Amino acid sequence: MVMKKVNIGIIGLGTIGSGVYKILNERRARIKKLYGIDIKIVRCCDISESSKRKLKISNSQFTKDFRVITRDKNVDVVIELIGGTKVAYKISEDAIKNGKNLITANKALLAERGKDIDKLLSKTGKNINYEASVGGGIPIIGTIRDSILINNILSFQGIMNGTCNYVLSLMSRKIEFQDAIKAAQKAGFAETDSTLDINGKDTAHKVVVLCKTCFGLDVKLKDMFIEGIENITSYDLDCSEKLGYKIKLLGIGRIINNHLDARVHPALVRQDNPLANVDNEFNAILVNSKNLGPFMSYGYGAGMLPTASAVVSDIIRISREDSNIKINQAKRLSMYKIDNLESKFYLRIELQDESGNLGTITSILGQYKISIDKIIQNSGDSKVKGVPVIILTKKNKFHTVNKAINKMKKLKFVGNNPLLLPIEDSI
Amino acid sequence: MVMKKVNIGIIGLGTIGSGVYKILNERRARIKKLYGIDIKIVRCCDISESSKRKLKISNSQFTKDFRVITRDKNVDVVIELIGGTKVAYKISEDAIKNGKNLITANKALLAERGKDIDKLLSKTGKNINYEASVGGGIPIIGTIRDSILINNILSFQGIMNGTCNYVLSLMSRKIEFQDAIKAAQKAGFAETDSTLDINGKDTAHKVVVLCKTCFGLDVKLKDMFIEGIENITSYDLDCSEKLGYKIKLLGIGRIINNHLDARVHPALVRQDNPLANVDNEFNAILVNSKNLGPFMSYGYGAGMLPTASAVVSDIIRISREDSNIKINQAKRLSMYKIDNLESKFYLRIELQDESGNLGTITSILGQYKISIDKIIQNSGDSKVKGVPVIILTKKNKFHTVNKAINKMKKLKFVGNNPLLLPIEDSI
Structure with missing residues (x-):
């Protein structure tokens, strides 16, 4: 097995960044043995020095200016772990423009600027990995x-x-x-x-x-x-x-x-x-x-070590694979409107405790052809004001059920905040 | 992305083999696009022609002799899907000796001959993947x-x-x-x-x-x-x-x-x-x-398409990675003996329905210092002969609890087949 050398720079030494530093220090030899990859932390960056002190990072391995990392010719992979979208995007942009592979745990960045990042990457042929951005440590x-x-x-x-x-x-x-x-x-x-x-x-x-x-x-x-x-x-x-x-x-x-x-x-x-x-x-x-x-x-969907472990797996992955997979984006699909969602629903509605009120509610449902599967009316054991009534509907459109609820809301004996939840019945 | 060409041979066209053939035929273009890998099925082998007919495999793509595949210079990856351990080992041996990568779904082969296969592979530097051998389609x-x-x-x-x-x-x-x-x-x-x-x-x-x-x-x-x-x-x-x-x-x-x-x-x-x-x-x-x-x-832990999908993922994996990981095998650990297992236990024992019998049982447990957490004695609603008594013990050694059970078995009023199960309390 030929040993591959990979030089990384970590930007952001918060919880996850510190975890990555710790795991890599502890596991460097194991990773060499298992994967034939020697991961070297060239430099870490943070605006505060508190993690630097805690982790005993030397002055020569530390910087407060991310450009020292993104523009370092020795760095192969830039790991962005500062969170937020503004500076994080600047870091990503600078890293990619300087020909680096990028690893991030930043779901907000990916959600808001993912398209721009992809565009930048397509010019360099370099890759992005983002395992820690969803589900923390879960691969x-x-x-x-x-x-x-x-x-x-x-x-x-x-x-x-x-x-x-x-x-x-x-x-x-x-x-x-x-x-x-x-x-x-x-x-x-x-x-x-x-x-x-x-x-x-x-x-x-x-x-x-x-x-x-x-x-x-x-x-x-x-x-x-x-x-x-x-x-x-x-x-x-x-x-x-x-x-x-x-x-x-x-x-x-x-x-x-x-x-x-x-x-x-x-x-x-x-x-x-x-x-x-x-x-x-x-x-x-x-x-x-x-x-x-x-x-x-x-x-574990969060936590220092699980999430850091996901970041480390990204470093190994980006080092072993020539190229990322290219997900087909040819088709542009328009968005499905929640109004069209067909589902069974859970409806909680508060009624004043008078005879006939429930009948009025069920007859409104009937007007909209919304079939009732189950009703629970339990006065007493609730902390909700009024008498909460729970209705499980059979399949119908979100839009239709909402219309019925809006009509109910206009009634004097109905509380302010009916709750409507879809029922996910199948796997 | 440079297109990588990978030539495979499938040996065994049973449920999984047929599934692999189907998925590859259906997904070849998608796999090319996603991963930059062009998987070509050079040849399939089976002793029966029934799958050949069903899948409409041409004569030139089919053989009854596995050596036609394992010794074909154009084949990069041999996929062994015949099951069993004897012929399957011969196939694996011949494939490895001819410098092929090996993919198998065969847990019996790996369990019984895994060490021999590893030894053969270590001489060629080629790899083995076996995703489908555990948990079917689960990656x-x-x-x-x-x-x-x-x-x-x-x-x-x-x-x-x-x-x-x-x-x-x-x-x-x-x-x-x-x-x-x-x-x-x-x-x-x-x-x-x-x-x-x-x-x-x-x-x-x-x-x-x-x-x-x-x-x-x-x-x-x-x-x-x-x-x-x-x-x-x-x-x-x-x-x-x-x-x-x-x-x-x-x-x-x-x-x-x-x-x-x-x-x-x-x-x-x-x-x-x-x-x-x-x-x-x-x-x-x-x-x-x-x-x-x-x-x-x-x-899904089984089934044609889930398991075949795992095999296909192995082909992609073996084609993308230069080398398999090397799991550290330096330490040899001796086996932990089940007798030493410390656990809570579930004990079901059948007693004749006479007063005092349960007291005798619990006093035997007492002699072995086995503490009881719960007892259920429900005559009537069981199909088991006698009166089944369920005892949940606190933590103790498997060995000790078995000793107590052996003592119980000697009693006339105790049924033949007490059931003892460990309780796995933690994740």
Whole structure:
């Protein structure tokens, strides 16, 4: 085996960057032995010196100016781990223009500037790897590229935000939303500002990255239906469980009738769906393809060492392969409109506790030809104001069900915030 | 992208071989576009002509003599898909000696002759890929090699036999063993002779392959503890479920105290373990490594197209990479003895329904300092003769619990076949 030398520069020594530094120091000899690749960290960059001190990085191996790395002729691979999109794009641009391979864990960068980065790369023939941008340590990008893409990918569904999943798991133990977020912060599974996690935007970034990887299609965030978990109550989780479901925040991408359906929202997932049992801080991505059928990958979606391990696997991959795969982007598909989504639905609606109110609601559903599968009306054991009624509908259009809900909202005895969630019944 | 030409020969046109032929014919253009690899099937070999006719393979592309393929100078990769170990080894030997790369789906061959094949390969510098040998279509071997091996792998646990898992899933719906097997055969998930599946030997072959892949260690089947699912009753599944567990046939490998613990047996798996929810014909492998933590891969463990897709991914992999990874085999670890296994246990024992009998049993457990966690004694709702008593023990040694059981067996009022299963409590 001929030893291949690979020189890298790490830009950003936050949690992931520090993890990459640690793993490479610890595993350099093992990686040489296993893969015949000698990875040398030429230089690290950060605007602060605190990680430099902690990791005992020498002055000669450290810089505060990323250009010292992106323009170093000895550097083969630039690893961008600063997060954000502005400076991260500048780094990527400079690295690619200087003929480097690029590795990033930055889903926001890929979601917002991925097309520009691809354009730059196409001029140099160099590659980009981004395993850590989706599912943290879970090797899903590599698996899709190496093993699943042979087949036509039909759809993916993923639990791709550990914060939301942890919060929902706590809520299924009757802890309310705000308390669950606090507990998640205390346990280290949620940032102090977890807005991007909770509102679904972080998951949406990952959906964009997966749409590109699975289908070769560019999606813009603004064209996606994105809903977070803010309106879920522990009562919803409780009712769902009694009905044989769990509620999960899903990132979904699928090709349907020559359209791309890409969206993020909480959904009811049947308890025998493998995604239903992905709890706490874990992530999982289920990919359905023509010959393979359903395939799911499960593991830690965040954390220093899991995510850093994914970055290290990217370095090895980029060093072993002559060229990245070229995902066919010939076809441009227009976006599928969420209004057209046909699904069973979970509807929670609060009614004043008077006789006849439920009858009025069901008759509105009847007017829109929305068939009811099940109704739960449990006064007493809920913390929601009024009497919450849970209705499971049979298959109908999102648009039609929303119309019915808008009509219900105009009634005096109906509470302000009905909750409507699709039911994902099949794998 | 420079187009790489790869010429292959397929030996064995059974289910998987026919699948490979189909996928390659259907996907050749896609694979060229994606990976820059042009895969040409130079020739196929089978002793029967029935697949040749079905697949409309021309005379010039077909042979009944495998040497026509293994000795063809134009063939780069030989794909052995005949199963069994004798002729399959001859094919492998001849292919390697003629300087070919080898792809196989044959776990029995790898388990029994893997060391010999490695020795032959080391002389030529050529590679072997065997993705389809474990977990059917699930890309677990590639994932371990490319993404997990960077880290130290601590253990793996897998549901790796679809027949057993399907049978156990039926039995959890109160269908008894013999009927469940018949139903599995009818549904196409069990062979007419499913002995190797049911008795755990098929899973053991896969454990050997995974021990090699994860730890670089050779294991002999005769050194492993192997137990099948023949003694499980639907009553065991029912009781386990009530106690918060499922029963799964597990293949296990782990490094413990500098020993290799490799075994196959049914075990109780806690319902929140992701393996617990792998039902029906599905397979899953959970790998625990130092930095990544628990990672699970889930999908179809058998079937023509999933397995063939794994073989095709091997062709692409072997064509893209200069060299296989070299798993460190320096250390030779001795085998961990199952007798030393420390675990909680599930014990089912049949007693004649007389007062005092249960007291005698528990006092025997007391003599061996085996603490009881739970007891279920449910006369009436069981099909097992006598009164089955279920005892969950606290942690103890397998050896000690077996001693106690042997003492119990000597008592007149104890039935013939007590069942003892380890409880896998952690992920």
